[in-house]
Amino acid sequence: MSTRSKTASTQQEGENVENRGDYDPSSPTFRLENSPFYLMAHADFKYHEDMDKVLHKHGVSKPIYRVMTVLREHQPASIGTIAEAALTKRSTISRIIDRMIEQGLVSTESNPEDNRITEVTLTAAGQQTLRKLTPIVGRQFTRAMAGINNRDIAHLLRTLKKISDNLGKLPIE
Amino acid sequence: MSTRSKTASTQQEGENVENRGDYDPSSPTFRLENSPFYLMAHADFKYHEDMDKVLHKHGVSKPIYRVMTVLREHQPASIGTIAEAALTKRSTISRIIDRMIEQGLVSTESNPEDNRITEVTLTAAGQQTLRKLTPIVGRQFTRAMAGINNRDIAHLLRTLKKISDNLGKLPIE
DNA sequence: ATTAGCCGAATACATGTGTATTTGCACTGA
């Protein structure tokens, strides 16, 4: 049975600020299981939890994988750029890059036009590793999205982007 | 302009497994900005980033707040139950509870029916703090959801729950 | 040309989390 019978009947869908009912964490009828942000965290957690186990067998941690996916799109990239896209502090990325260099996944060189900037690039081995990992991640994605059609995914993306926009701009565009 | 013109035209919305186009991280046309999980992480990050600053002024960290929201629904709760609901390891929760005791936010007592279990309860001060924080969090939620109507939120929840279900059951139901 | 200020990255330090282990309690079967 629905837990929002009362609120739903007193409010039509409109553009104005509405009673958010169970969704709003400040509502008395709020439940964690109906919280968008809790569910996002939960889905994200489960997605990465399973994936981490597999990735670790290939010597790749979650933060390292994140950096690699950023580099795949945007190469070379500075430490700062990577940090912004990977939602992590610069100092942390700096050290993650150190580890990745030790593993031979990336190489660095200072930007010739500005020696303060460290440009990071995937090595051939790094690209090779990423190619090996891609189908594994693809399977996990397919598993996560089973029974959800592309229209619903598109809807999900629109809503998530809207939320991100509301909270500030996306670091990478 | 749309980046999915090709794939969109060759595939109708259907129940069968489809070409996931830009959404699937193993697709050649994949882009991070169209990745559901990246966008979830991003939205969640922004949401908590802003909120943390405010919460810290009240002596409450993000993990502590998480524990409090779990306790609000489910009180008393064991360390293990809290850990599961808060997506955190038991050992970590155990130490978070220590800090919360020092701050007078919760009290503990061992379960009379099973002395291994530590039951955690919000103190009056803890409930007071939670009440004080609630409207702050409510405002952040409203800000995040601006321009998104309740039907879209309901749709979002359905999709997120479906994803969580696909990846394993929700710890709390 | 010099210097002050800014900015990107790297490092020192403190803290928080996870993994592995230990401790204490409960249940089961001999």
Place this chain on the structure above:
DNA sequence: TCAGTGCAAATACACATGTATTCGGCTAAT
């Protein structure tokens, strides 16, 4: 009754992250 097994929580240890600071290079004003 009591040894053995299993579980919840707490603790020791290792490691990763964040904050604050330092180092070095760029830029603009004088």
